[in-house]
Amino acid sequence: xxxxxxNGKVYDPVHGINGEYRDIYIRDGYITRKPSxxxxxxxxYDMKGKIxxxxxxxxxxxxxGGKVNIARMMLPEDHAADLVSxxxxxxxxxxxxAPSTLTAGYRYAEMGYTACFExxxxxxxxxxxxxxxxxxxxxxxxxxxxxxxxxxxxxxLASKKDQAAISDYVGWIINATQALGIKVVxxxxxxxxxxxQRQLDLDEQNEYYGVSxxxxxxxxxxxxxxxxIPHPLHVHGCNLGVPGNVExxxxxxxxxxxxxxxxxxxxxxxxxxxxxxxxxxxAAEIAEAVNKNPNIxxxxxxxxxxxxxxxxxxxxxxxxxxxxxxxxxxxVMDIECDxxxxxxPFKYRDKNFVNALQxxxxxxxxxxxxxxxxxxxxxxxxNGAPFTSYPHLIRLLMDRSFRNDMLSTxxxxxxxASILSSIDREYSLYEIAIMxxxxxxxxxxxxxxxHLGSGAVADITVYTEKKDKExxxxxxxxxxxxxxLIVRNGKIVKVVQGATHTLRPEFDRGIEKSLxxxxxxxxxxxxxxxxxxxxxxxxxxxxxxxxxxxx
Amino acid sequence: MDKKSTITAAMxxxxxxxxxxxxxDDLVIENKNDKLKVIENGCPKAIALxxxxxxxxxxxxxxxxxxxxxxxxxxxxxxxxxxxxxxAGLGTDVSGMRSVMELADKTGAILDHMHGDALxxxxxxxxxxxxxxxxxxxxxxxxxxxxxxxxxATNFPRFYERVIWNEQSMFKLKNDDREIVYIGNxxxxxxxxxxxxxxxxxxxxxxxxxxxxxxxxxxLVSGAVLDVKEVAGVKxxxxxxxxxxxxxxxxxVIVWAxxxxxxxxxxxxxxxxxxxxxYLTRFTxxxxxxxxxxxxxxxxxxxxxxxxxxxxxxxxxxxxxxxDAHRYSTHNVLKKKEVxxxxxxxxxxxxxxxxxxxxxxxxxxKEDTKLNFKPEVFIPVSTPGIDHTGQIIRTDSVxxxxxxxxxxxxxxxxxxxxxxxxxxx
Numbered sequence: 001x002x003x004x005x006x007n008g009k010v011y012d013p014v015h016g017i018n019g020e021y022r023d024i025y026i027r028d029g030y031i032t033r034k035p036s037x038x039x040x041x042x043x044x045y046d047m048k049g050k051i052x053x054x055x056x057x058x059x060x061x062x063x064x065g066g067k068v069n070i071a072r073m074m075l076p077e078d079h080a081a082d083l084v085s086x087x088x089x090x091x092x093x094x095x096x097x098a099p100s101t102l103t104a105g106y107r108y109a110e111m112g113y114t115a116c117f118e119x120x121x122x123x124x125x126x127x128x129x130x131x132x133x134x135x136x137x138x139x140x141x142x143x144x145x146x147x148x149x150x151x152x153x154x155x156x157l158a159s160k161k162d163q164a165a166i167s168d169y170v171g172w173i174i175n176a177t178q179a180l181g182i183k184v185v186x187x188x189x190x191x192x193x194x195x196x197q198r199q200l201d202l203d204e205q206n207e208y209y210g211v212s213x214x215x216x217x218x219x220x221x222x223x224x225x226x227x228x229i230p231h232p233l234h235v236h237g238c239n240l241g242v243p244g245n246v247e248x249x250x251x252x253x254x255x256x257x258x259x260x261x262x263x264x265x266x267x268x269x270x271x272x273x274x275x276x277x278x279x280x281x282x283a284a285e286i287a288e289a290v291n292k293n294p295n296i297x298x299x300x301x302x303x304x305x306x307x308x309x310x311x312x313x314x315x316x317x318x319x320x321x322x323x324x325x326x327x328x329x330x331x332v333m334d335i336e337c338d339x340x341x342x343x344x345p346f347k348y349r350d351k352n353f354v355n356a357l358q359x360x361x362x363x364x365x366x367x368x369x370x371x372x373x374x375x376x377x378x379x380x381x382x383n384g385a386p387f388t389s390y391p392h393l394i395r396l397l398m399d400r401s402f403r404n405d406m407l408s409t410x411x412x413x414x415x416x417a418s419i420l421s422s423i424d425r426e427y428s429l430y431e432i433a434i435m436x437x438x439x440x441x442x443x444x445x446x447x448x449x450x451h452l453g454s455g456a457v458a459d460i461t462v463y464t465e466k467k468d469k470e471x472x473x474x475x476x477x478x479x480x481x482x483x484x485l486i487v488r489n490g491k492i493v494k495v496v497q498g499a500t501h502t503l504r505p506e507f508d509r510g511i512e513k514s515l516x517x518x519x520x521x522x523x524x525x526x527x528x529x530x531x532x533x534x535x536x537x538x539x540x541x542x543x544x545x546x547x548x549x550x551x
Numbered sequence: 552m553d554k555k556s557t558i559t560a561a562m563x564x565x566x567x568x569x570x571x572x573x574x575x576d577d578l579v580i581e582n583k584n585d586k587l588k589v590i591e592n593g594c595p596k597a598i599a600l601x602x603x604x605x606x607x608x609x610x611x612x613x614x615x616x617x618x619x620x621x622x623x624x625x626x627x628x629x630x631x632x633x634x635x636x637x638x639a640g641l642g643t644d645v646s647g648m649r650s651v652m653e654l655a656d657k658t659g660a661i662l663d664h665m666h667g668d669a670l671x672x673x674x675x676x677x678x679x680x681x682x683x684x685x686x687x688x689x690x691x692x693x694x695x696x697x698x699x700x701x702x703x704a705t706n707f708p709r710f711y712e713r714v715i716w717n718e719q720s721m722f723k724l725k726n727d728d729r730e731i732v733y734i735g736n737x738x739x740x741x742x743x744x745x746x747x748x749x750x751x752x753x754x755x756x757x758x759x760x761x762x763x764x765x766x767x768x769x770x771l772v773s774g775a776v777l778d779v780k781e782v783a784g785v786k787x788x789x790x791x792x793x794x795x796x797x798x799x800x801x802x803x804v805i806v807w808a809x810x811x812x813x814x815x816x817x818x819x820x821x822x823x824x825x826x827x828x829x830y831l832t833r834f835t836x837x838x839x840x841x842x843x844x845x846x847x848x849x850x851x852x853x854x855x856x857x858x859x860x861x862x863x864x865x866x867x868x869x870x871x872x873x874x875d876a877h878r879y880s881t882h883n884v885l886k887k888k889e890v891x892x893x894x895x896x897x898x899x900x901x902x903x904x905x906x907x908x909x910x911x912x913x914x915x916x917k918e919d920t921k922l923n924f925k926p927e928v929f930i931p932v933s934t935p936g937i938d939h940t941g942q943i944i945r946t947d948s949v950x951x952x953x954x955x956x957x958x959x960x961x962x963x964x965x966x967x968x969x970x971x972x973x974x975x976x
Contacts, residue, residue, distance in 0.1 A: 069856050127953070328680070
């Protein structure tokens with residue numbers, strides 16, 4: 001069965017197609033070449049006046065796992081104004097910053113997204129993260145296993161185990177937790193907090209293990225490289241939110257020593273200490289470093305004004321941030337000598353100097369980093385803002401006069417402290433297609449996603465071209481998932497499940513011997529039960545697994 | 552063992568036990584012709600429930616044996632004709648709870664767990680001021696001061712063996728380095744004696760007074776002077792000594808069991824624990840730990856929260872989830888007649904008291920479920936972790952375990968029965 005999308009204006013950066021009129025053919029869930037003229041086209045959609053892009057991909061969004069569920073349970077007030085009724089097709093749910101899984105899946109699809117990746121899956125909590133992702137319909141999912149404060153790894157590093165053994169462990173973790181990548185959060189700092197350390201800079205040592213965040217970053221980045229994991233080490237650096245952390249972040253970029261590294265929600269790590277309030281933008285220096293170092297990619301973690309909740313693995317920094325909780329309640333957890341988490345509700349205010357400058361810093365980063373292939377559009381959902389604010393964020397990037405209008409409404413001192421008003425750049429649709437489709441797919445190693453060439457999975461989003469880009473991106477006309485029409489005029493017309501993307505890197509299984517011994521001695525579950533079988537996702541979840549190739 | 556039995560017996564290792572919230576997963580289970588024996592690591596509870604010989608039974612309508620199909624049809628009819636069903640008990644695994652959520656959404660039901668009263672005591676604290684919590688492996692390897700507040704953990708028989716008294720810990724913490732303290736009424740403190748004979752500190756008081764004692768400790772650690780001779784019958788000197796120990800602890804933990812704090816406004820006592828923990832964390836490390844989660848309570852809570860957005864006690868009557876921790880309790884909605892049918896689920900335990908209400912009632916229960924009334928429909932269901940595989944969430948709401956199938960059962964899982972109900976509606 002062939003489906004044809006005709007007369008549409010196509011943006012497909014992987015193939016250098018920048019707003020050209022092209023017909024797209026779909027067969028059995030995939031995009032295919034134009035069939036010979038005697039082949040019957042079963043269905044044709046006239047896309048006149050429409051923009052066609054691949055389905056959007058969010059490579060950093062907290063959609064599943066314990067900390068998100070804590071946020072849901074803790075914040076009934078978040079849900080009260082966002083109650084979602086069941087329909088003939090869809091289930092009920094609720095939530096603004098911390099939506100229920102089903103609601104999150106529907107909203108992503110209705111916004112033209114076809115894949116979302118949970119960036120902080122604690123190995124100890126991986127099974128639940130997969131359960132929640134399995135209950136997030138419409139989109140493909142995947143997760144990065146969060147290590148770097150886990151006792152087993154820190155022990156290896158402290159006892160100077162060779163890199164091959166460390167890589168074996170990382171490979172084992174990816175397999176055991178069904179992950180698509182490796183994330184490190186406040187390297188060693190989550191562990192240090194359990195030993196009552198309250199801060200940990202790049203070259204400070206975790207007091208118990210005698211290893212520094214730099215040691216951890218290098219060991220993990222090497223492991224990721226050696227295992228051939230497509231997505232670079234996903235780094236939530238030291239000192240999140242601390243004024244002056246721009247220096248730490250620049251040093252972290254240098255610490256990568258040319259190895260590929262993805263620095264996430266970098267906005268929260270781009271703060272200087274200049275000015276009367278000892279809080280200033282470090283965006284220009286960060287952007288310069290990113291521009292100069294092609295091994296580095298970033299996502300921004302843009303903040304947008306309003307109430308949200310911050311949910312992070314960084315228990316050390318979340319504890320430090322709890323004094324600013326709004327409303328005044330918060331959760332911090334130490335988890336299984338493996339990781340931790342912190343959930344702190346927060347309200348970003350446009351008249352607050354710091355919040356307004358955070359807003360400007362994020363936008364400065366977007367506009368000062370030259371290469372859209374190495375910068376991704378995120379709000380670190382829900383930490384900077386809920387993912388539903390992406391269309392607004394896209395308008396801020398594409399529409400300079402709108403941006404300056406917004407700039408004129410924020411805290412005056414912050415507006416004056418920012419160089420934002422002097423930046424003329426406006427993102428093009430082509431660049432938006434790169435940063436929300438082509439680039440994240442490439443970064444994650446999803447070869448047949450994020451583009452519209454023959455052989456690509458037919459995850460396709462169609463918009464009506466509008467001057468108001470917020471309106472345009474809020475409500476796609478059509479969304480196709482695996483070739484099926486799932487959204488029409490911004491509303492779900494068919495519910496699909498989506499798949500879970502994983503990797504199976506090769507590693508020396510000999511590592512299981514020491515892991516078994518370790519689990520038996522110290523852990524509260526057995527090694528065998530720690531590992532997540534495919535069946536648990538497919539049989540007890542409700543999706544399929546797609547194993548992506550390693551490099 | 553004779554030769555014959557080695558041929559017919561199957562041995563399964565690392566079997567997780569679903570019968571209490573700490574989910575020990577090191578059981579060795581032998582299956583001989585579908586008769587189970589716990590060979591290693593069974594507590595009395597696990598042995599009783601794994602080795603239980605279950606009577607053969609059948610689906611029933613008003614007490615009369617019927618084919619399963621008829622019972623499912625009858626359950627469908629009851630739910631279809633019901634304006635607001637109550638789906639309660641919820642003693643099931645993650646898959647079972649997933650199908651319950653779908654059914655509740657479809658039928659506009661109210662949801663509550665059989666341990667709902669215990670669950671909301673914690674929820675109310677989480678939703679008011681939050682907390683700092685820890686998990687089992689952290690306690691096992693790190694905790695040097697463990698305050699058992701109102702619980703002796705008897706309902707979690709291997710808690711001490713699995714978590715407290717260890718031959719080895721990651722950070723070289725020895726058994727003698729651990730200080731155990733009990734606060735409460737008539738607690739069995741024997742398990743708190745360490746293997747070398749070191750005895751725990753015991754502060755006796757009524758359960759209602761635990762909050763008072765903890766608040767006094769909170770005041771003392773913050774430097775306040777209490778101008779009294781005793782608090783709740785405990786000498787101030789004893790409290791001062793304990794306060795000093797709390798300040799000196801490197802990693803202290805306050806353990807409570809919400810189900811055992813059966814007092815009015817237990818949430819205020821729990822909040823006292825949590826606020827004391829938060830205060831101590833200003834200068835040292837402390838955390839809370841909640842012991843509960845029997846009968847799949849944490850799975851029910853977790854799945855309800857991620858699928859509906861709210862923790863338990865949710866009503867789908869209006870087409871969207873409406874949360875009210877008090878109003879939607881089983882007791883309250885039955886008493887106030889806010890529901891007109893009841894679906895009761897208990898697949899781990901047959902001793903749970905099924906409410907007898909004067910509304911059409913469907914029971915999905917274990918084969919040997921004892922009822923003092925004849926429900927409209929009874930459907931026997933298999934037990935997760937014995938008769939079918941599954942997943943279940945531990946008391947800390949962080950770790951979950953894969954459940955194994957170690958026996959053939961003629962009965963279907965809760966998940967499978969409810970799926971059939973949904974499909975026929």
